Amino acid sequence: MLTNLFRSSIAGLVVVAVLIALSIPFQRGINSERGEFRSLTQVLYLSSSTLRRVSLGYEELLADIYWLRAIQYFGGKKHAEKDPELLFHFFDIITDLDPKFVNAYRYGGTFLADIPPIGLGDIEKGVELFDKGRANNPDNYHLPLEEAFIFFMYTEDFERAAELFCEAADKPNLSAFRSASLKGMCALAHAKGGDRELSRSVWTYIYENTTNEGRKEFALRNLKELQTKDMEDMLTKALRIYVERHGVLPGSLEDLKTAKIMKKLPVEPFGGSFVITPKLMAVKSTTLAEDELYRAKDFLYMRAQKFKKFSGRLPRDLLELRSFIESSPTGQWLEHPYGEQYVYDPQTGLIEYDKVKQGNELED
Amino acid sequence: MMLKVRNLIKDYKTGFFRKKVRVLHDVSFSVNEGEIYGFVGPNGAGKTTTFKAVLGFCSITGGSIEIMGKPLGDAELRRHIGYLPENPYFYDYLTGEELLRYMGGLHGISGGQLQKRVEGLLEKVGMSKDRRVQLRNYSKGMLQRIGLAQALINDGDFLILDEPMSGLDPIGQREINDLILEQKREGKTILLSSHILYNVEALCDRVGVIIKGRVVKEGELGELLKEIQTDYELLLDGVDESIRERLDGLDITLENKAGMVALRFNEDIKPAVLQRVMELKADIVSLQPRRKSLEELFVEETMKS
Amino acid sequence: MYRVWSVAHNTFIEAIRDRVLYSMFLFAALMILSTLVFASISADQYNKIVKDLGLTAISVIGIMISVFLGMGLVYKEIEKKTVYNIFSKPIRRYEFILGKYLGLGSTLLLLTIGMSVILLLVVLYTEITHGGMIEFYYGGHYYAQFFKAVYFQYLEFLVLIAIALVFSSFTTPIMSVLFTFLTLAMGKFSSDIKLFAQEVESPLVGYVTDFIYVVIPHLDSFNVRHEAVYGGEINWKLIFYTTGYAVLYTLALLKLSIVIFNRREFK
Missing domain, CATH: 3.30.70.980 (YebC, transcriptional regulation domain)
Incomplete structure (x- = not known):
């Protein structure tokens, strides 16, 4: 009797296992079908107010879970797959759930605004997140300071950066040293705007304070860049003296030495070279110019795509693209580093940067 | 022989440590066709447990049970059994009529046949008037009567009634008494239990006395009384x-x-x-x-x- | 079969005569109607708010009803000793379990239809009053997706009742509710478990996670509310797979309930 019952129970459990096993292909089917119209990441788009309600008082825990998820998700993806909209959404939720989660603003805001490949290059979203963070955490000096870096580094809105440096300097509970260095940045930014002195102190600050290897390297690179820019200025000055004296552009930079305007030509710190740009009547480092071009190409392409999102087609020409960019309050047109015109393909929305190079060579 | 119980043993495992408790030590008795058998013993002696074992609600540890010559465990056997549980808690959201229809449905009776049975039984137990009243509003006596009616719904040959008289006033006991005797006259075999001998004395042909999980006496009521x-x-x-x-x-x-x-x-x-x-x-x-x-x-x- | 029907019928009657059910249904209706209020302060997002909140109300209330009616499904019959009545009749235990399941399943069918009709009326009302707006923001009305979302939701209820039934067949209502909600939570996060299974490096942990993923109910598969608001394809293949999954998984749970219930003794 009992053994019968036992035997039938085992048989029953086998049936259960078989049914579950049979359900596996259906599970797979669901996953593959749903994948077609909804990826896992899309499921993560939830409104934070819903989350707050369903979290039943465990908002912080939920914020942490989301935080971990965001880090996991964005840490593991290839760069091209990272979507600033989704990242912003993540951090928006996290900070809705836990408004005092300062590191979420700092990490999220910086990561959003930093240029690729360090960040995602979406300055607007980054600034938005920092603004939210400052409103929720009025005593924290990291948030205005790091937001100031964004304005300083990427949009070169020095007025705004200066305001934020000053705001950071005014926060309570700062150490004497920190307070002094922040006040210094504030004063410099106010006095001189985009002064290289300020840049140097900002980058030195970042270089010394960041724990992120990539950012440290980036700061170092920027310090080197500042050095290069100093050299560019020096060479440009020499070039203009040459033109004043001789009425024509020198054939090469060597001419500056021959003409005894410069004792010694500087070596480009990044291993590139310095070239003369006739349109600007200036000397540029090829490394910096290429970087700028690369960034401009990326930026313009992204804006062209954004344009397409709004109006369903790509901008007809550069003029349309430019007016679209400048219609956004923080949008700024990026000038061609050699003072040339970009070559734009309205079919793909791409800036063809090889052709620009050719243009430059023509001038040579 | 309607029911034959031989050396029935039942252990329960209770508590966290699954401690074994023996509830039935040695229960043997038999019920003949057409008789009313009284299964008497004090509360907690094992009457209800024995009935549950007979109806297959729980497994048995030892011994054997035969109903109509067949071993226990055949659901089909229950077609022929009517059972009134002790202190029946019926579905209090159902009306008397609905309860009877449901119980009939469990026997697989349906349609006109079910309707006829229900009408007849309501009449028989005197509940026609209150058929549309929910069970939550029934008195103890009404519940017992509707309980008996549901035990009769399949017109089975063998009725098992657990404490049919308990909690009833003398008039109620009288009514149930008459209903049981009527069933006997119709040729049914009845096994009923009670903890008060007086209540069943007048009804039973034979009696088994169960004490502390053992049947200590079994026999015709007259002989048993003489022996006392x-x-x-x-x-x-x-x-x-x-x-x-x-x-x-x-x-x-x-x-x-x-x-x-x-x-x-x-x-x-x-x-x-x-x-x-x-x-x-x-x-x-x-x-x-x-x-x-x-x-x-x-x-x-x-x-x- | 008639015996199964009898049990189902009685379970249905018990449910619909339960005052708790009425108050829950009333609550759901109020929630759905109140979406109109929320919609009016939503800066033109009428359709989204109404559908989001309405479908969520259906989901939450349906889940509550499934769990709270499911928890006592078997336990109450044992506790109130009504099983003695039932199993003195020639009904098999599996018939009883099936009857109970079908009874509650049909109760929920009725409730789901009731709640959906109310929601549909509210949706139609907003669409009539704010006609052009909805197409402007969402590009369509997505009625088909709406009905599919309700259907998927009902599938989830069916799985959930079966889960509650399994627990109800061996434990007390409180534990049953606890276990059911735990399973529910696991089921809702099943895609995270899948994500974890994909990311994990140790093969052993991977197998274990895969196993857990296969065994737990994928309740998040039944959520297509998003598509009911924003559109999006819910094709017949997905409907087929999801239905098949719900049916097989429910059958497994029912079989498990029967195995457990067969072993149960009524004291």
Whole structure:
């Protein structure tokens, strides 16, 4: 009797296992079908107010879970797959759930605004997140300071950066040293705007304070860049003296030495070279110019795509693209580093940067 | 033979440590076709557990049960059984009629046949008037009657009624009594349980007495009663409890009753007791035979075991 | 079969005569109607708010009803000793379990239809009053997706009742509710478990996670509310797979309930 019952129970459990096993292909089917119209990441788009309600008082825990998820998700993806909209959404939720989660603003805001490949290059979203963070955490000096870096580094809105440096300097509970260095940045930014002195102190600050290897390297690179820019200025000055004296552009930079305007030509710190740009009547480092071009190409392409999102087609020409960019309050047109015109393909929305190079060579 | 239970043993495992508790030690009895069998014993003796084992609600640890010559475990057998549980808690959201229809449905009876049965039974147990009342509003007696009706819904040959009389007033008991006798007249076999022998005395053809999980006596009611010796109660005035010393050597119990002394003793020693009392010149108020109640019988049997 | 029907019928009657059910249904209706209020302060997002909140109300209330009616499904019959009545009749235990399941399943069918009709009326009302707006913001009305979302939701209820039934067949209502909600939570996060299974490096942990993923109910598969608001394809293949999954998984749970219930003794 009992053994019968036992035997039938085992048989029953086998049936259960078989049914579950049979359900596996259906599970797979669901996953593959749903994948077609909804990826896992899309499921993560939830409104934070819903989350707050369903979290039943465990908002912080939920914020942490989301935080971990965001880090996991964005840490593991290839760069091209990272979507600033989704990242912003993540951090928006996290900070809705836990408004005092300062590191979420700092990490999220910086990561959003930093240029690729360090960040995602979406300055607007980054600034938005920092603004939210400052409103929720009025005593924290990291948030205005790091937001100031964004304005300083990427949009070169020095007025705004200066305001934020000053705001950071005014926060309570700062150490004497920190307070002094922040006040210094504030004063410099106010006095001189985009002064290289300020840049140097900002980058030195970042270089010394960041724990992120990539950012440290980036700061170092920027310090080197500042050095290069100093050299560019020096060479440009020499070039203009040459033109004043001789009425024509020198054939090469060597001419500056021959003409005894410069004792010694500087070596480009990044291993590139310095070239003369006739349109600007200036000397540029090829490394910096290429970087700028690369960034401009990326930026313009992204804006062209954004344009397409709004109006369903790509901008007809550069003029349309430019007016679209400048219609956004923080949008700024990026000038061609050699003072040339970009070559734009309205079919793909791409800036063809090889052709620009050719243009430059023509001038040579 | 309708039911044959042999050496039934039942253990329950209880508590966190699954400690074994033996509820039925040795239960053997049999119910013949067409008779009313009373299964009597004090509360907690194992009556209900035995019924549950018979109906297959729980597994059995040892022994055997045969219903209509077939071993236990055949659901089809239950087609022929009607069962009234102890203190039936029915679905209080159902009306009497709905309950009967549901219970009929569980027997697979449907349609016009079900309707006819339900009507007939409501009539039979006198519940036609209250058929549309929800069970939550029924009195104990009404519940017992509707409970009996649902036990009869399949018109089975074998009725198992667990404490059909309990909690009823004398009129209610009378009604149930009559209903059970009517079933017997229709040729049904009835197994019923009770903890009060008096309630079933008049009904039962045979009785089994169960105490502490053992059937200690089984037989025709008349024989069983004969076997039970009669006690006498002698009420004396003008003596005190010191009389016990004078009655030394006789098996009596002594009790103070309203300033008088009551002696209780067995039939066997009646002459000896009376002789001694006469010698003492005590004032005899009364001498009455007293048949032992089932409770006392239980006590006696319990002491023995 | 008639015996199964009898049990189902009685379970249905019990449910619909339960005052708790009425108050829950009333609550759901109020929630759905109140979406109109929320919609009016939503800066033109009428359709989204109404559908989001309405479908969520259906989901939450349906889940509550499934769990709270499911928890006592078997336990109450044992506790109130009504099983003695039932199993003195020639009904098999599996018939009883099936009947109970079908009874509650049909109760929920009725409730789901009731709640959906109310929601649909509210949706239609907003669409009539704010016609052009909805197409402007969402590009369509997505009625088909709406009905599919309700259907998927009902599938989830069916799985959930079966889960509650499994627990109800061996434990007390409180534990049953606890276990059911735990399973529910696991089921809702099943895609995270899948994500974890994909990311994990140790093969052993991977197998274990895969196993857990296969065994737990994928309740998040039944959520297509998003598509009911924003559109999006819910094709017949997905409907087929999801239905098949719900049916097989429910059958497994029912079989498990029967195995457990067969072993149960009524004391």
